[in-house]
Amino acid sequence: SQKIEQNSEALNIQEGKTATLTCNYTNYSPAYLQWYRQDPGRGPVFLLLIRENEKEKRKERLKVTFDTTLKQSLFHITASQPADSATYLCALESSNTGKLIFGQGTTLQVKP
Amino acid sequence: ETGVTQTPRHLVMGMTNKKSLKCEQHLGHNAMYWYKQSAKKPLELMFVYNFKEQTENNSVPSRFSPECPNSSHLFLHLHTLQPEDSALYLCASSQVGTSRYNEQFFGPGTRLTVL
Numbered sequence: 001s002q003k004i005e006q007n008s009e010a011l012n013i014q015e016g017k018t019a020t021l022t023c024n025y026t027n028y029s030p031a032y033l034q035w036y037r038q039d040p041g042r043g044p045v046f047l048l049l050i051r052e053n054e055k056e057k058r059k060e061r062l063k064v065t066f067d068t069t070l071k072q073s074l075f076h077i078t079a080s081q082p083a084d085s086a087t088y089l090c091a092l093e094s095s096n097t098g099k100l101i102f103g104q105g106t107t108l109q110v111k112p
Numbered sequence: 113e114t115g116v117t118q119t120p121r122h123l124v125m126g127m128t129n130k131k132s133l134k135c136e137q138h139l140g141h142n143a144m145y146w147y148k149q150s151a152k153k154p155l156e157l158m159f160v161y162n163f164k165e166q167t168e169n170n171s172v173p174s175r176f177s178p179e180c181p182n183s184s185h186l187f188l189h190l191h192t193l194q195p196e197d198s199a200l201y202l203c204a205s206s207q208v209g210t211s212r213y214n215e216q217f218f219g220p221g222t223r224l225t226v227l
Contacts, residue, residue, distance in 0.1 A: 004154070034215065043116070043202050043218030044155075089155070093214065099168065100214060102155040 002027045006090060006103040013080060014111055021075040021106045023090035030092040033066055033073050038087045038105065047088075048075075080110045114138055118203050118219035125193065126227050133188040133222050135203030143208045144186040145216065146178060149200040161186060162208060193226045200224075 005024045013019050023033070032051045036044035050057040050066045050073065057064045063076040077084050087105040116137045125131050137144060146158040160168035161180040175197075177189040186203055200223055204216040 008152075041200070041221070041223065043204070043221050044216075046215050046217065049215060099157060099160065100216060101157075104152065104154040 002101070004028075004090065004092060004101060004103040006088075006106045008104060008106070010107040010109055012109045012111065015081060017080055019077040019080045019084065019108055019110070021088050021108065023073040023075070023103055025071050025092055028071070028092055029068075032093060033064075034091045034100065035062075035064055035073075035075050036089040036091060036102075038089060040087075044089055044102075077108075080108075082110045082112050084108060085110050116203060116205055116217050116219035118201075118222055120222060121220060122223045122225075124225045124227065125190070127193060127195070129193075130189070130191040132190065133201055133203075133224075135186040135188075135219055137184055137186075137203075137205035137217070137219075139205055139207075139217060141205040141207045141217070142183055143206050143214075144180060144183070145204040145206075146186065146188050147202040147204065149202055149221070151199075155202065159188075190224075193224075195226050198224055198226045 003026045007022055032049055034049045035047045037047055038044040048057055048059055048064045050064045052068055061078045065074045087107045089102050089105040091100040091102045119134045143162045145160050148156045148158055157170050158172045159178040175192050179187040200221045202221045203219040206214050206216045
């Protein structure tokens with residue numbers, strides 16, 4: 001069956017370090033993958049999209065990689081700040097339908 | 113107002129009540145969605161409307177009834193809910209058709225508690 005896995009354990013890092021979050025998927029061949037940020041009690045906010053033919057995408061301190069062979073995306077936040085503390089969700093398109101299927105998210109805590 | 117708005121933000125209801133959640137998008141999008149988010153679980157897609165037509169109903173119990181009167185408004189009518197229906201209900205919108213890259217814009221959600 002189709003599955004998206006994000007590390008369910010919280011990631012705790014020190015301010016200024018690089019945070020790396022992982023999204024693994026099985027039995028999908030997504031055309032693209034998206035990353036969202038969600039703060040407690042709020043709706044997710046779109047951050048980045050990476051297409052299947054792109055290896056890497058950057059936006060300010062954010063970097064996303066997409067390895068369709070490994071079926072994995074990595075999400076990096078460089079020079080992390082306490083304000084980056086949130087839950088980060090990856091999402092894949094399901095079976096060319098345009099519907100998004102979300103992972104359960106990884107909570108990042110950046111300590112000053 | 114900008115983006116996607118949802119009302120109410122919090123709702124407490126008994127199992128015999130009838131209530132409605134409202135969503136409005138100010139982005140000119142042509143697709144709207146209802147998601148359910150329970151603690152420690154992924155977002156669950158409930159309903160999809162494209163151009164006001166329901167295109168998806170992910171085996172959602174009939175005690176949840178969506179309504180989309182136009183491309184900017186979406187409702188979720190609730191009746192005889194169960195305590196396990198307590199969750200954060202999120203509305204989202206996107207523009208589909210011109211691009212396959214379905215970036216979705218979410219509202220702040222309605223925190224529903226069923227007693």
